[in-house]
Amino acid sequence: MLMIGVDYHPSNQYIAFVDTETGECSERQLNHSDQETEKFYRELAQRGVSVRVGIEATGYSRWFERLLAELGIEVWIGDAAEIKTKRVRKQKTDRNDAQLLLKLLLENNFPRIWVPSPENRDLRQLLWHRHRLVQMRTRIMNQLQALAMNEGQRRKKKLWSEPGRAQLEKLPLATWASRRRKDLLDLLDRMNPTIEELTRAIEQEAKKRPEVLRLMTHPGVGALTALAFVLIIGTPERFKCGKQIGSYVGLIPSEDSSAGHQRLGHITKQGSSLLRFLLGEAAPAAARCDSDWRRRYMHLVLRRQRNIATVAMARRLAVRLYWMWRNGWEYMKWVKFGPHAGKLESGHGVNENTVQMNGHPAPSPEGD
Numbered sequence: 001m002l003m004i005g006v007d008y009h010p011s012n013q014y015i016a017f018v019d020t021e022t023g024e025c026s027e028r029q030l031n032h033s034d035q036e037t038e039k040f041y042r043e044l045a046q047r048g049v050s051v052r053v054g055i056e057a058t059g060y061s062r063w064f065e066r067l068l069a070e071l072g073i074e075v076w077i078g079d080a081a082e083i084k085t086k087r088v089r090k091q092k093t094d095r096n097d098a099q100l101l102l103k104l105l106l107e108n109n110f111p112r113i114w115v116p117s118p119e120n121r122d123l124r125q126l127l128w129h130r131h132r133l134v135q136m137r138t139r140i141m142n143q144l145q146a147l148a149m150n151e152g153q154r155r156k157k158k159l160w161s162e163p164g165r166a167q168l169e170k171l172p173l174a175t176w177a178s179r180r181r182k183d184l185l186d187l188l189d190r191m192n193p194t195i196e197e198l199t200r201a202i203e204q205e206a207k208k209r210p211e212v213l214r215l216m217t218h219p220g221v222g223a224l225t226a227l228a229f230v231l232i233i234g235t236p237e238r239f240k241c242g243k244q245i246g247s248y249v250g251l252i253p254s255e256d257s258s259a260g261h262q263r264l265g266h267i268t269k270q271g272s273s274l275l276r277f278l279l280g281e282a283a284p285a286a287a288r289c290d291s292d293w294r295r296r297y298m299h300l301v302l303r304r305q306r307n308i309a310t311v312a313m314a315r316r317l318a319v320r321l322y323w324m325w326r327n328g329w330e331y332m333k334w335v336k337f338g339p340h341a342g343k344l345e346s347g348h349g350v351n352e353n354t355v356q357m358n359g360h361p362a363p364s365p366e367g368d
Contacts, residue, residue: 220286
């Protein structure tokens with residue numbers, strides 16, 4: 001088998017490779033612009049050589065991954081943060097990086113990560129496209145609000161009603177301010193139908209997946225949040241417990257503890273920023289429509305701050321969605337059984353007519 005460690009860059013790549021049967025090894029730099037890279041890997045495929053390529057997780061490599069998949073070449077994508085911890089020397093060069101990747105492949109110590117399917121990646125583009133358009137629309141609306149407030153009109157959400165829109169269009173403005181208002185309103189009118197179309201597409205994709213519909217039964221969780229959770233998490237079997245979900249999404253505090261002193265910082269913000277944002281939006285929405293969530297949320301708000309409470313509830317929501325997905329439960333079943341379903345009870349606080357798992361009635365509070 002031919003092992004290849006690839007230090008990838010958008011314009012070129014530096015490779016270090018070795019033939020495990022003959023022991024032959026070499027290094028080479030391949031440019032992407034003159035088809036040198038494609039020619040090199042196609043020649044390997046035509047020779048019928050078994051090839052395994054190791055590459056760090058990086059951006060702008062989608063075409064390269066598709067090329068290797070087309071040629072039937074095995075690709076391992078590694079965790080860049082974990083690979084960085086395995087560097088011993090402080091000299092960082094393209095050659096050293098490629099040799100390190102090759103060494104990890106040969107030692108069978110390569111930190112391989114889960115890679116989503118092409119369909120999964122394409123659906124993520126749908127979510128990101130809508131998300132970016134909504135952000136652009138928000139900026140446009142904020143600019144229009146600023147124009148109205150400069151003229152003494154502070155209508156907030158009422159500015160987007162028909163009377164508010166008519167009043168905004170009638171405001172007497174100077175030449176270039178009027179031009180700015182007109183262009184912003186035109187952009188807003190063009191973006192609204194596009195965002196609505198993308199929202200309908202997301203809802204249709206959500207209906208095709210039973211696990212997404214199951215997560216949507218949770219208060220505050222809509223098609224966008226549920227679909228994003230399923231696509232980004234991939235499969236619940238990847239994680240052993242809910243704590244790993246919080247760490248994967250980046251909703252746990254960073255830590256720098258030593259010598260018995262615990263130092264916690266801001267949240268790590270690792271993982272998908274889109275999913276973290278959607279969970280942060282869904283958690284307060286759940287608090288508005290569910291009494292239990294509202295009680296927990298307000299308790300945290302009074303003890304700490306609103307932003308800290310939102311992050312804490314977002315993490316709780318992520319963990320709950322994970323267990324609902326893994327157990328195949330809807331929200332009402334979760335409320336009925338909770339996270340401790342199937343565990344033996346001590347009998348304290350159990351209803352009188354509850355039957356324990358051994359088939360005998362639970363003891364009464366008085367011990368009769």
